[in-house]
Amino acid sequence: MVREAKEGDLILLLDKRGKRFLIRLTSGKRFESHYGIIPHNDLIGQPLGREVQTHLGRKFLVLEPSTLDLIQATPRITQIIYPKDAGYILLRLNLMPGKRVVEAGTGSGALTLVFARAVMPTGRVYSYEIRPEMLRLARHTLERAGVLDYVELKERDIAEGFDEKDADALFLDLRTPWEYLSQAREALKPGGFFGALVPTTNQVVNLLEGLSEHGFVDVEVEELLLRPYKVVAERLRPDDRMVAHTGYLIFARKGEGADLKAWFSFRRGRAWKYKADDEDEG
Structure with a gap:
C-alpha cells in the first residue's frame, strides 16, 4: 500500500545538497524559504518518496522523517x-x-x-x-x-x-x-x-x-x-x-x-x- 501524506503529519523535505526541513502539514499553509514556496495542499494526500518543486524550480524529496x-x-x-x-x-x-x-x-x-x-x-x-x-x-x-x-x-x-x-x-x-x-x-x-x-x-x-x-x-x-x-x-x-x-x-x-x-x-x-x-x- 502506498503511504500518503496526511494533514497533521510531520514530513521531511530534502534538497539535493542534503539540507533538511521538517514541516507539519496543515491545510492552507505554505512551506516558504529562499528556495521558494510549496503549498502544503500540494503535499497532502500525495505519496511519500516523490519529488516536488517550489515555485522557483527548486527540487525536494518528500519523505517520512526518521528518529x-x-x-x-x-x-x-x-x-x-x-x-x-x-x-x-x-x-x-x-x-x-x-x-x-x-x-x-x-x-x-x-x-x-x-x-x-x-x-x-x-x-x-x-x-x-x-x-x-x-x-x-x-x-x-x-x-x-x-x-x-x-x-x-x-x-x-x-x-x-x-x-x-x-x-x-x-x-x-x-x-x-x-x-x-x-x-x-x-x-x-x-x-x-x-x-x-x-x-x-x-x-x-x-x-x-x-x-x-x-x-x-x-x-x-x-x-x-x-x-x-x-x-x-x-x-x-x-x-x-x-x-x-x-x-x-x-x-x-x-x-x-x-x-x-x-x-x-x-x-x-x-x-x-x-x-x-x-x-x-x-
Whole structure:
C-alpha cells in the first residue's frame, strides 16, 4: 500500500545538497524559504518518496522523517545525546514496547524522544529535569515528534528520589551520576538495566567506584566512534571527518544479595562468552 501524506503529519523535505526541513502539514499553509514556496495542499494526500518543486524550480524529496532526523532537528541549548550513542543505549537498556524507563537530565528532550519511540504504545518514560526552561523546550520537542502522550515530565531534583519503583531501566545524563546511585537502585527492579553517559575519564572512575559500592553488577564502559564514507562507487573512501568522542557510556545491572563484588565486571581482557543451553559444560 502506498503511504500518503496526511494533514497533521510531520514530513521531511530534502534538497539535493542534503539540507533538511521538517514541516507539519496543515491545510492552507505554505512551506516558504529562499528556495521558494510549496503549498502544503500540494503535499497532502500525495505519496511519500516523490519529488516536488517550489515555485522557483527548486527540487525536494518528500519523505517520512526518521528518529535520526528528529534528533538532529532538536534545538541544542544543551549538549544532546548523539544518534550514534542513542541507538546503542536502547539496546543496552533492553527497551521495547511496554517497558518503563526512568531518565534524569531531560535537557532538550532528544533522548527522551528516542526512549518514547522505543517503548510506545504501551510503555512509559518518566523524565526528570531540575530546570523549568529545559522542560519547556523538551515538551516542545516531544509534542512536535508526536510522543508526548508516552512521557511524564517531572520538575524535580532527583536527590529527593524517584517516584517510580520496579522500573525496567534507568538512565542518568548528569554531571555527577555517582551521587544518585542510591536513588537509582530504589527505582529499578531487581536485575534492572542502568545506564549513564559522562564526557571525561575522571567521571567514569567516580561512577565505577560508586557502582561497586551500591551493588551494581555486570558493569561495562564503552565508547562509540562513527566513520561515514563518501558515497561514490568509483572512489569509495572514508569521509574527511568523523564523529569521534562524544562521551563514555557506562552500563550495569541492579544486583541483589550481600556479596556482589565478584559479579562487578567480566570485561577484563576478553569479550563476552555465551554458552547455549544444550552445550556441554566439559
